[in-house]
Amino acid sequence: MSKEREIQVGYISRVEGQGSLEIRVSSGNIKELRLEIFEPPKFFEAFLVGRHCSEVHELTSRICGICPVPHQVTALRAVENALGIRISEQTRDLRKLMNYGCHIASHILNLYFLAAPDYLGYESVFAMVKDHLPTVKLALKLKKLGNDLVELIGGRAIHPVSAVVNGFTKVPEKKDMELMRKRLTEAKNDAYDTVEFVASLKVPQFVRKTEHVSLFSQKEFPINEGLLASTEGIMVEEDRYREYIKEFQVDYSWAKHSEVVGRNAFLVGPLARVNLNFDRLSHDAKKMARKVGFEVPNFNPFTSHVARALEVVNAIDDCLAIIDKIPLREEDRAYEIKAGTGFAITEAPRGLLYHSYELGGDGVVKRADIVTPTAHNARNIENDLRELVPAMADLTDEEATLRCEMLVRAYDPCISCSVHYVNLDRVGGL
Amino acid sequence: MDKLRIAVVKMTGCAGCQMELLRLEEEMPFVLEIAEIKYFVMAKRENLEGPYDVTFVEGSVSTPRELEELRDLRRQSKTLVAFGDCACHGCVPSILNWVPPDIASNTVYENFQAIHSKKESYRKICPLDEFVTVDIHQRGCPPHKSTILEILRSAALGVKPFLRRHPVCVECKLKENVCILTFEKRACMGPVTAAGCGAICPTVNRECEGCYGPMSDANAQSLAQKLAEIGLTKDDVTRKFRKYAGMTPAFAREAGKK
Numbered sequence: 001m002s003k004e005r006e007i008q009v010g011y012i013s014r015v016e017g018q019g020s021l022e023i024r025v026s027s028g029n030i031k032e033l034r035l036e037i038f039e040p041p042k043f044f045e046a047f048l049v050g051r052h053c054s055e056v057h058e059l060t061s062r063i064c065g066i067c068p069v070p071h072q073v074t075a076l077r078a079v080e081n082a083l084g085i086r087i088s089e090q091t092r093d094l095r096k097l098m099n100y101g102c103h104i105a106s107h108i109l110n111l112y113f114l115a116a117p118d119y120l121g122y123e124s125v126f127a128m129v130k131d132h133l134p135t136v137k138l139a140l141k142l143k144k145l146g147n148d149l150v151e152l153i154g155g156r157a158i159h160p161v162s163a164v165v166n167g168f169t170k171v172p173e174k175k176d177m178e179l180m181r182k183r184l185t186e187a188k189n190d191a192y193d194t195v196e197f198v199a200s201l202k203v204p205q206f207v208r209k210t211e212h213v214s215l216f217s218q219k220e221f222p223i224n225e226g227l228l229a230s231t232e233g234i235m236v237e238e239d240r241y242r243e244y245i246k247e248f249q250v251d252y253s254w255a256k257h258s259e260v261v262g263r264n265a266f267l268v269g270p271l272a273r274v275n276l277n278f279d280r281l282s283h284d285a286k287k288m289a290r291k292v293g294f295e296v297p298n299f300n301p302f303t304s305h306v307a308r309a310l311e312v313v314n315a316i317d318d319c320l321a322i323i324d325k326i327p328l329r330e331e332d333r334a335y336e337i338k339a340g341t342g343f344a345i346t347e348a349p350r351g352l353l354y355h356s357y358e359l360g361g362d363g364v365v366k367r368a369d370i371v372t373p374t375a376h377n378a379r380n381i382e383n384d385l386r387e388l389v390p391a392m393a394d395l396t397d398e399e400a401t402l403r404c405e406m407l408v409r410a411y412d413p414c415i416s417c418s419v420h421y422v423n424l425d426r427v428g429g430l
Numbered sequence: 431m432d433k434l435r436i437a438v439v440k441m442t443g444c445a446g447c448q449m450e451l452l453r454l455e456e457e458m459p460f461v462l463e464i465a466e467i468k469y470f471v472m473a474k475r476e477n478l479e480g481p482y483d484v485t486f487v488e489g490s491v492s493t494p495r496e497l498e499e500l501r502d503l504r505r506q507s508k509t510l511v512a513f514g515d516c517a518c519h520g521c522v523p524s525i526l527n528w529v530p531p532d533i534a535s536n537t538v539y540e541n542f543q544a545i546h547s548k549k550e551s552y553r554k555i556c557p558l559d560e561f562v563t564v565d566i567h568q569r570g571c572p573p574h575k576s577t578i579l580e581i582l583r584s585a586a587l588g589v590k591p592f593l594r595r596h597p598v599c600v601e602c603k604l605k606e607n608v609c610i611l612t613f614e615k616r617a618c619m620g621p622v623t624a625a626g627c628g629a630i631c632p633t634v635n636r637e638c639e640g641c642y643g644p645m646s647d648a649n650a651q652s653l654a655q656k657l658a659e660i661g662l663t664k665d666d667v668t669r670k671f672r673k674y675a676g677m678t679p680a681f682a683r684e685a686g687k688k
Contacts, residue, residue, distance in 0.1 A: 065446020124474040
């Protein structure tokens with residue numbers, strides 16, 4: 001490899017939020033490597049204290065404008081777990097539809113808007129319009145489908161409004177759901193095209209075995225609930241999260257880092273989900289995986305894009321199955337306020353998301369704890385870069401910089417999410 | 431006609447407003463026809479310096495770096511838009527302003543002092559017009575995408591955009607909803623909240639939470655009294671006003687002392 005090299009990206013583009021990359025190689029060794037999150041911290045866990053449990057999901061939605069739905073669902077489930085509420089099958093299904101809508105929109109945004117320009121040689125999706133109009137149109141159509149699905153279930157595409165503790169203030173009309181079924185069915189071909197398009201992109205051959213962590217379920221592809229699982233054998237209930245994942249601060253970043261207790265950094269996101277739940281992907285998603293030669297387990301973080309595209313197919317299939325069986329009737333949402341502590345984990349488009357709340361007898365939050373996907377991934381991205389950088393000896397500085405950015409974009413980081421943490425001194429932080 | 435030179439900038443916010451802009455899916459060809467996007471880090475790798483005709487600033491100011499950037503953008507921009515609630519009023523993150531700074535940082539970080547860039551956070555959330563002149567306040571969390579088009583269209587025509595500041599109640603009536611405040615005695619913020627959302631919450635049987643901030647000449651005191659009458663505690667009422675726009679003069683009294 002080149003003996004001296006500096007890679008500096010002052011403000012990483014085509015990711016959500018404000019982060020920078022600084023890598024310094026001297027005498028063939030990495031002297032410095034940091035993914036610095038300079039996105040300002042927003043202290044959500046501090047100001048959630050004193051807020052009422054009925055508004056926690058509305059507030060935490062504002063942590064992230066790309067994944068407001070998983071933040072809402074996670075907060076709602078954690079609060080419901082604290083209050084001992086058992087939600088109805090219909091509420092469970094509606095939340096799944098809503099989160100899948102968010103996954104579709106977010107995945108399409110990452111694949112076509114944020115990642116694809118690198119592989120096709122453009123600076124942005126806007127620059128692609130001239131030469132790749134049909135591809136851009138397909139992307140816009142699928143993204144709109146995801147957004148419209150969220151809007152149909154939640155009343156608004158970004159920061160939905162109708163999901164509340166123990167249900168929905170209004171369930172969608174049957175005729176609107178029928179229209180959505182039609183659009184989802186029609187979108188299947190676009191989703192297939194997406195898998196083939198993404199699989200055709202020439203990703204770097206970069207395999208680094210690292211622990212992959214995601215939800216796991218025997219009975220469904222897990223999005224909103226399941227066991228906490230990993231490729232190194234974790235398989236526990238969600239409320240034991242803190243026994244397995246520790247987080248600690250680093251002095252150069254507002255985002256804290258995470259590790260599996262007693263082990264190392266880990267990867268969360270579509271690749272981890274698909275690695276751990278491949279058998280529960282829909283028939284057609286598996287069919288597409290075989291068609292493009294995608295096999296699990298897969299430890300090339302760049303192929304996260306293929307996993308993401310397969311998840312779009314799976315999301316459409318799962319949504320169609322739910323729409324077929326959902327009764328769509330208004331339900332009683334009454335519940336009682338009491339003291340308690342609740343935990344919940346869901347899968348945001350970019351990976352595992354954890355919320356926990358302690359409520360007083362008046363339903364007011366006494367303690368909040370949130371760990372986001374990008375906080376989970378931050379250290380793993382750095383570890384990947386440590387191996388990737390020495391392997392790029394034949395690339396120019398410019399090409400090497402772009403490749404580092406491409407790796408970061410493969411994780412689809414959401415930096416706004418990553419800067420809201422709370423200290424938990426009762427667990428094994430450093 | 432020259433294309434409008436557009437910048438989209440993020441400060442302390444959630445990217446939801448930028449996401450709303452990217453939700454201009456069917457309208458994207460029209461947008462690209464009248465505008466050239468010069469700066470938009472979330473969507474572009476090549477980002478160019480100003481001058482800009484319209485600059486959309488999402489988020490509030492919470493660090494010295496952002497303040498410097500904002501002043502620079504002001505100099506470079508013909509029209510500066512406070513893009514969404516954080517930029518207009520501080521939005522949900524402004525609840526932080528009622529938490530003492532040391533409590534905030536110690537709750538969140540084990541050793542706040544050790545993060546070398548610690549001076550980089552004011553631990554306070556400030557709307558843009560605390561520091562610079564804002565030409566357009568584009569309310570909403572997020573602002574509806576139709577208002578983005580309205581602003582672009584108006585800039586192209588050289589006229590003032592039409593953005594509503596009548597209460598949500600007006601839109602609610604147009605939707606023919608039954609009033610959930612007067613008939614169901616539920617704590618709706620509609621009577622003091624700026625319209626523009628299309629009364630989406632009451633339309634799905636949910637109380638308006640006030641995410642567009644105060645309407646013009648809002649009577650917060652009267653609504654606070656009404657909320658107390660229908661059974662809200664003092665803390666409940668405070669939480670209602672100390673949510674999206676507690677920093678605004680219109681809501682400051684009901685949002686409680688800092």
